[in-house]
Amino acid sequence: MTTDSTRTDAEMWDDRYRESDRIWSGNPNVILVREMEGLTPGRALDLGCGEGADAVWLARFGWKVTATDISRVALERAAVHAADAGVADRIDWQWHDLGASFPEGEYDLVSAQFLHSMGDLPRERILRQAASVVAPGGVLLVVGHAGFPSWEHDHPDMELPTTDEVLASLELPEGEWEVLLSEEHERIQNDPEGNPTTRTDNALKLRRVAAGR
Structure with a gap:
């Protein structure tokens, strides 16, 4: 997939969503569902919410959700x-180009599911800001791709870091966080012809154990 340098990232993603009536499955991300077990619902921040499946799922289970995306088309859906x-009364949909603006507040859960882009996305800086808004006792969950699918070539402008690399890039103060999960996992995804193929993703789950800022 190529991008037109004259388009903004927001326009690029709006055009991507306009390609079909629905881009994603409409189901919440599996790792999010699994890792929410045992957590008491509170305030959640969903970064790059897309068409809203994760935010809706969290709201159904009692979370008060702030959900943000760069695509207004996705937010409307x-x-x-x-x-x-x-x-609808449990979710605040907000438009943000996260490289330029960020939701206000403090959250018991901050979720970044597949926060990748072939545009100009300062992912490391965004995730550091995400960590800064996690409340004491709260959780940061970052799930990403560990490699490109077999039907796509590598994109030199898109980094797919390991969980260790994500953790290091967060530059977290020593003693204020604990690692609850750091893993790679496989899942099945259909290729453009509808054939099932295996993809590898990774997940990092951290809990803030101190109130230092």
């Missing part, structure tokens, strides 16, 4: 999804 699910 997400709002419809939330209304259809009866949880």
